[in-house]
Amino acid sequence: MKTQIAIIGAGPSGLCLALLLSQKGIKSVVLERQxxxxxEARVRAGILEQGMIDLIRHAGVGGRMDKEGLLHEGFSLVFDHQIKxxxxxxxxxxxxxxxYGQTELTKDLYDKVLQDDNIQVIFEARDVLPTGFFDNKPTISFIANGEPQVLHCDYIAGCDGYHGASRAAVPKDRLREYERVYPFxxxxxxAETxxxxxxxxxxxxxxxxxLxxxxxxxxxxYYLQVPLTDQVEAWSDDAFxxxxxxxxxxxxxSTLVTGPSFEKSIAPLRSFVVEPLRFGSLFLVGDAGHIVPPTGAKGLNLAASDVHYLSTALIAWYEAGRQDLLDRYSETALRRIWAAVRFSWWFTSVMHKFSxxxxEQKIQVAELEYLMRSQAGQTTIAENYVGLDFAADFV
Structure with a gap:
């Protein structure tokens, strides 16, 4: 089996990348373990930055999002009996x-991807193993329908998340990992309320x-900060x-409308970044290369900027033989990633109880009061929350 781009992971980032490449006639095979x-049923992010919105529209799947999505022009911070x-x-x-929920976005992407002749999606691909990416001979072995398969390609895009096969295939001495695990x-x-x-x-x-x-x-x-030792089974709806x-x-x-939940889970919080994001013919995208606490709503949106940079670079290679953007993918993506990691860390540190x-809370309140009195402080929060612009020189 052979294709131009092998994409590991058929979540939003992998699907969106495949669609953007297909618009330029670039073929891909997408391998998905599930x-x-x-x-489609996975409950994930729901806040889309402007860059993500534009990317989805560019991929040709923004119709339902624009019709049903809720545009927000602001949000509220509550602290020390104040609402700002x-x-x-x-x-x-x-x-x-x-x-606009990630579950709905994923459905939209699948509806288009599975009708695209340039894209083949293989579900329930097990034992996925990328090899040869340092030797310019990228190959992925996997099992599908009980049979061993081998996929040859020009490049591999690892869009398979934190626990995926892409980053795991890179020797530990070829990358550096940065991590902070939060104690809650x-x-x-x-709920349908x-x-x-x-x-x-x-x-x-x-x-x-x-939140x-x-x-x-x-x-x-709705979300509540809880200790990492808590079990979701111990939280009844009434207790929540x-x-x-x-x-x-x-x-x-007093105006909160309650009702039975149809999904309840506890998510740990961490900051994680791997450097670099390129290993020969293998590129890491989204959660495969970085994780941020959900406080700043950056996870899916950072994956979108990775997809923007990688699709731009691959299209430039296939259309014009340009290698420079592929060479700059990692450093360009990482600049935006670290900016989002910083904002997510700051927002987490000022809004959560650590001890x-x-x-501690007196200092948090003092910082929030200062920022709310300062237009510059509020502007800094707003600019980071709506998402920093993609690099203008990456063309």
Missing amino acids: TRDYV RIDLAGLSGGKKVMV GWLGLL PPVHEELIYVNHPRGFA CSMRSHTRSR WHELRLRLPEPYA DDPI
């Missing part, structure tokens, strides 16, 4: 974010962080709603 139903709104649009030159997790709940507010609410509270989000006008997504009310200010606590030391 079934389509499994991938960050005017994203006003402070960032009109930029906004969009609420997010207990998330999805109207959101408590039309915009997101981030809460700094002595009992711990909370009020949504997926639509009728579906809410009770704790959320304790952390919310009036009037939100019972009372001085």
Whole structure:
């Protein structure tokens, strides 16, 4: 079996990359360990930056997103009995974010990808092993339908997440990993209830962080900071709603609409970056190369910028024989990645409870009060939240 680009991972980043390449006639084979139903059902991100929105439209799958997605021009910070709104649009030159669940985005991508003659998706591909990428002879061996398979290609895009085969195939002495693990997790709940507010609410509270989000006008997504030792089974719906009310200010606590959950999980928080992102003919994309805490809503959006840079570089190679953008992929992507890691770390550090030391929250409140009095401070938050621009010189 042979193709131009082998893509490991059929999540949003792998699918979007395949579509962007297909527009220029570049063929790809996408290997996915799970079934389509499994991938589509995964509950993931829901906040799209402007860059991600533009990328999805460019890939030709923005119709339902533009019709059903919720554009947000701001969000609220709650701390020390205060409610302060960050005017994203006003402070960032009109930029906004969009609420559109990753599950819905993945469905849209599959609907188009599976009809594209330039793209072949192989589900339930097991024992995936990339080799030869340092020798300019990239090959992927795998098992599909119980039979060993070998895929030869020009380049490999590793879009298979933190636990995937792509980064694992790179010898440890050829990369450097940076990691910070946070001492708490997010207990998330999805419910068919109207959101408590039309915009997101981030809460700094002595009992711990909370976030009020949504997926639509009728579906809410809420989070509570919990210890890593907590088990999701120990949290009943009633216990979750009770704790959320304790952390919310009036009037939100009294107007919160509760109901049975249909998804509940605990996600650990970490910052993780690997350098470089290119290893010969193998390129790491998205969570395969970096993880950020969800506080800044950067995970999926960082994958989008990786896809933008890699698709641009591959198209330049196939259309004009240019090697320079492929050579610059890693350093260009990493500049934006580290900027997002910094913002996500800062937002996490100022909004979460790290200890019972009372001085900690006093310092957090003092920092938040200063930022809310400063237009420059609010602008810094807004610009980072809506997403920094893609590198203008990567053309």
